[in-house]
Amino acid sequence: MSLNTKIQGILGMAAIGDAMGAATENLSFEQIRTHFGQPVSEFKKPDKTAFALGNEAGQVTDDFSQIYFLSKAILENDGVIDKETVKKAILAWSNVPWYFDRFAGPTTRGAIKMYKDSKESEPAPLPGAVTVDYASKATNGSAMKIAPAGILNPNDLEGAIDAAIIVTQVTHDNSLAISGACAVSAAVSASLAPHATVDEALSAGFYGAIRGETKAKIVSREVAGPSVVERIKLAYSIADGHGTKEEKLRKLSQVVGSGLHISEAVPSAFGIIALNKENPLQAVIDAVNIGYDTDTIAAIVGSMVGAFVDLNNEKFASLYETVQKANDFDIVELANLLTNVVQESGGKGR
Template identity: 50%
Template sequence: MDRKTVYDKILGSMVYCALGDAMGAVTENLSFDQIRDKYPGGVRELIAPDKTAFAYGNTPGQITDDFSQTYLLTEEIIKNNGVISPDCVEEMLIRWSNIPKYFNRFAGPTTRSAIAAIRAKKEGREYVVNEVIDYARQATNGSAMKISPAGFFNPGDVDKAIEDAVCVTRVTHDNQLAISGACATAAAISRAFDEKASVYDIIQAGIYGARKGEEIGMRISRTVGGPSVTERIGMAVAIAMLPESKEDRLRKIYNPVGTGLHVSEAVPAAFGIILICDGDNWESVCEAVNVGYDTDTVAAIVGSIVGALKGTAGISEELFEILNRENEIALEETAEKVTALVYDKMK
């Protein structure tokens, strides 16, 4: 694979993740039917969230916690010469917590607890976690929303992507289900860098990553109750292949698979939507944005995978300009830095 293609896939993963986050922030919290009533034809462009959304007050194209953490984590890994370590994740979280527009509005209890523990460690203080309630709450999609760097820093090396996904996830979501969902996502992104990778290849990689991530989590992490990510990806894939209309299959992704905060909903839903849309990057993200419930995270996960598979196709210069401007980021420059670190490893 030539360098230009690698760069385009890295940039594609980043920009479609950002786009899914920004667009999904508009529809977040609404049901499948509420979105169709409120936005006939669905949200398919950058608009501002209104009062129904957590992101009310954001401008069109402004991201939330999903891509802001992904982007900052990418920057920290670049600083560490492409090596993913717990320190990278901790530094990202401290930086992120110092940005009020993200931390004050979007930090959930799992992330807040993790950041408090990191700060205490750095300051030499003891931080006591209530294991009875906290760890059971950590099987959320926050593990997968920011995991794409574990995939695109390991292009084509699925097992290393899984290893790095475990490393990243354990800092904040230290249980077998969250690890499984993160590994599924990272494995799919890594597999997308194979020259002949198809949508079916990335689905298979996702199932492999989910299974292997759960096995690793059961061995080295905490075990919490909840449905298997692997089994529910299988359910989503089965729904995606039904001989029914696209709309009916998407409704079945929303219910019974689910598109909510639990990692065993959001990650399987993402794979189901991708298969329903045959891996088309723009269409996959748009359907995730309009599927209902935790749409910004589901769409960010979808975008990170399909962008790696199909690259930046469908993204105009204007969209790049809006995303860069509204979030004070530099997508192209950052993707170039990642490419410089990983391309030689692919030869």
């Protein structure tokens, strides 16, 4: 597959996962199956159980909308990822009430408030290690929007990791959030290699989690909480264990977790992908049905495996068309622009 095809897949699958997961969010693994009668595999209009109540079927939430705004801002900056560009993107996103008022997570909301309240372009020096509220929360918002860092650094793990750190520090400046974001960014980067496999993307992602955690302890704040690296190992042990796939998915939801914390969402995504190496679209669907923060986990899974989806697959093509129309997004054009920037830079990020 071409680089453009792979980038389209990444963006498309992230958007599909977010929009489909919007209807199952906040329900448990069992509640999804009881509420809908079976696992969800199509876009549905969210009802009163979901934060996305008011969305139409196929509309995205904060997850893909932040990927979209971040990608646009990076393109306006000639493909260069720096903190000012990331800050510009997140502030522009926050000025859209449909997204910010309804979906902004606690860490992102705190960071945006700080930037809007501050007269300086950078936060004031911290009096203590973790006294700034936004910086100390290891939530999954760092990983949900990180795909552009990998896309702009195809087959360049160190570049993808460094770009992920830059993006993450604007809103989630701590060791765990950075580790999770670097894991996803590295997997995206590796997936863009000409003959990449899902196994190679997962291996790169695991390396990204380790490398991100190590680098973050130097450039950021170390915070307490479960290690993303160790929780990925736990997710793999479940995926490689005994039982049916459905039983393993249930165990992932119960043991690893699928909630707001980065050490649940990202490891859970790795476990889901490990169970679906031959079927990237099914990986996203399984993420939609894992329970709890389903839109975010499905967007993360979509980012990591999107390069492997067949754009001509009938089901994917239908979902892809619907999600673009429902949100008035031209993902094809966005992918074209990102591809051009990457190719102009010689296949490396800037």
